[in-house]
Amino acid sequence: MLMKIAKDRVRKGMFIESVACPSQEFPRRRFVLKTDRDITAILASSATEVQINLSLGVDLDGRKPAALPAPPKSATGDRARKLAVRGxxxxxxxxxxxxxxxxxxxxxxxxxxxxxxxxxxxxxxxxxxxxxxxxxxxxxxxxxxxxxxxxxxxxxxxxxxxxxxxxxxxxxxxxxxxxxxxxxxxxxxxxxxxxxxxxxxxxxxxxxxxxxxxxxxxxxxxxxxxxxxxxxxxxxxxxxxxxxxxxxxxxxxxxxxxxxxxxxxxxxxxxxxxxxxxxxxxxxxxxxxxxxxxxxxxxxxxxxxxxxx
Known part of the structure; x- marks a missing residue:
C-alpha cells in the first residue's frame, strides 16, 4: 500500500518509493531509509511530500508491516505451476x-x-x-x-x-x-x-x-x-x-x-x-x-x- 506523507514525517525503517523533487537534489528511490544522512538530504530537498510503501517498511508510528502466513511450500507444486504457465x-x-x-x-x-x-x-x-x-x-x-x-x-x-x-x-x-x-x-x-x-x-x-x-x-x-x-x-x-x-x-x-x-x-x-x-x-x-x-x-x-x- 502506497501513502504520501509530509517530508518531515519520514523516519528510519520506512520504505521510500519516491521523493517529489528533482533527481539532482535527491536521486535515490525504492529503498529502506536507514541513515541520518538520507533523512537530512530529504529534509533539505525542495520536496514537500514523500511516497512510502507500507507493505515494505514501517508506518508513521514505526510499526512494521504485518507478516502474512507463509503458504506451505511444495517443490512439486511449484514445478507443476511453472510448467502449466509455460505451456x-x-x-x-x-x-x-x-x-x-x-x-x-x-x-x-x-x-x-x-x-x-x-x-x-x-x-x-x-x-x-x-x-x-x-x-x-x-x-x-x-x-x-x-x-x-x-x-x-x-x-x-x-x-x-x-x-x-x-x-x-x-x-x-x-x-x-x-x-x-x-x-x-x-x-x-x-x-x-x-x-x-x-x-x-x-x-x-x-x-x-x-x-x-x-x-x-x-x-x-x-x-x-x-x-x-x-x-x-x-x-x-x-x-x-x-x-x-x-x-x-x-x-x-x-x-x-x-x-x-x-x-x-x-x-x-x-x-x-x-x-x-x-x-x-x-x-x-x-x-x-x-x-x-x-x-x-x-x-x-x-x-x-x-x-x-
Missing part, C-alpha cells in the same frame, strides 16, 4: 503467431479474437505475475517476438490497471502490446536473430520495424488509433532521442509512454543472444536513472505492481 504461454504464442502472420499475409483481422486473447493473457499475468516473468525471460529463437509481445501485453495490462484505467482501455492496451512488434515480421530473420553486433545498415533495417508495422496495421480500419500509435511510437522517449519520429514528451500520450516503459523493461529482463537477463531491480533502477527517457512515476508504479507479487 499456456507457448500455446498463446502459437495463436498470436497465427494471427499476426495472417495480417502480414493480407488476410482479414478478427479484433474480437485478439481482444479475447489479450483478456486471457492479462488474467494469466494478473494471477501468476512472478511465474510469467520467469518463464518468459528465456525465449527460443522461433518464438522470441511472440513471447516478448505477450509479456509486454501482460505488463501493460498490469500497469494500466494499477493506473485505474477502465476495463475497455486495459483491454485495448493488452491488444496493442500483442501487436506492437508486428513490424518485426517484415525484417529478415538473419538480421532479427543475429547473435553478434549489427552493422549500420542492419541497424537501420531493425529500426524500420515500428513504421513498417504501423503502415501495415493502418490498412485495417477496425484497429483503434491507440494500437496504431503504440505500434509506431513504442521506441520514442521523452527527450526526443527515440525513433522513428523523434517525438518529445509533450507529443507522447500516456498509453505510448506506458508501452515504452513495459517494452524496455521486458527487453532488459530477457535473455538475448548478446546479453544475460537483468533482474527486475536492475532493470527498474536503470530505467529510473534515465528520466530523460522514461516517466519516473510510471517506472515506480511498475515496480510497485511487480513487488506486490
Amino acid at each position: 499456456t504461454v507457448l500455446q498463446q504464442a502459437k495463436v498470436l503467431r497465427s494471427s499476426l502472420c495472417d495480417i502480414v499475409s493480407g488476410r482479414s483481422l478478427d479484433m474480437s479474437e485478439l481482444s479475447r486473447a489479450a483478456d486471457d493473457n492479462g488474467e494469466l499475468w494478473s494471477d501468476s505475475t512472478a511465474i510469467a516473468l520467469e518463464v518468459t525471460r528465456l525465449k527460443s529463437k522461433d518464438v522470441t517476438t511472440y513471447v516478448h509481445s505477450l509479456a509486454v501485453s501482460g505488463l501493460m495490462t498490469l500497469l494500466a490497471r494499477s493506473l485505474q484505467m477502465d476495463d475497455e482501455e486495459v483491454r485495448i492496451l493488452g491488444v496493442a502490446g500483442m501487436m506492437h512488434d508486428i513490424g518485426k515480421l517484415l525484417i529478415p530473420n538473419e538480421i532479427l536473430n543475429k547473435p553478434g553486433n549489427l552493422t549500420d545498415r542492419e541497424r537501420v533495417v531493425i529500426r524500420s520495424h515500428p513504421e513498417a508495422g504501423y503502415q501495415l496495421l493502418k490498412t485495417h480500419p477496425e484497429i483503434p488509433q491507440v494500437v496504431l500509435d503504440i505500434c509506431r511510437l513504442h521506441h520514442e522517449v521523452l527527450d526526443g532521442s527515440g525513433y522513428p519520429l523523434g517525438l518529445k514528451q509533450k507529443d507522447l500520450t500516456l498509453p505510448v509512454q506506458l508501452s515504452a516503459v513495459c517494452d524496455v523493461f521486458e527487453a532488459l529482463t530477457s535473455v538475448r543472444p548478446y546479453k544475460r537477463a537483468w533482474t527486475t531491480a536492475q532493470a527498474l533502477d536503470w530505467m529510473f536513472a534515465r528520466p530523460h527517457h522514461f516517466d519516473r512515476k510510471m517506472v515506480i508504479r511498475l515496480g510497485s505492481v511487480l513487488s506486490d507479487e
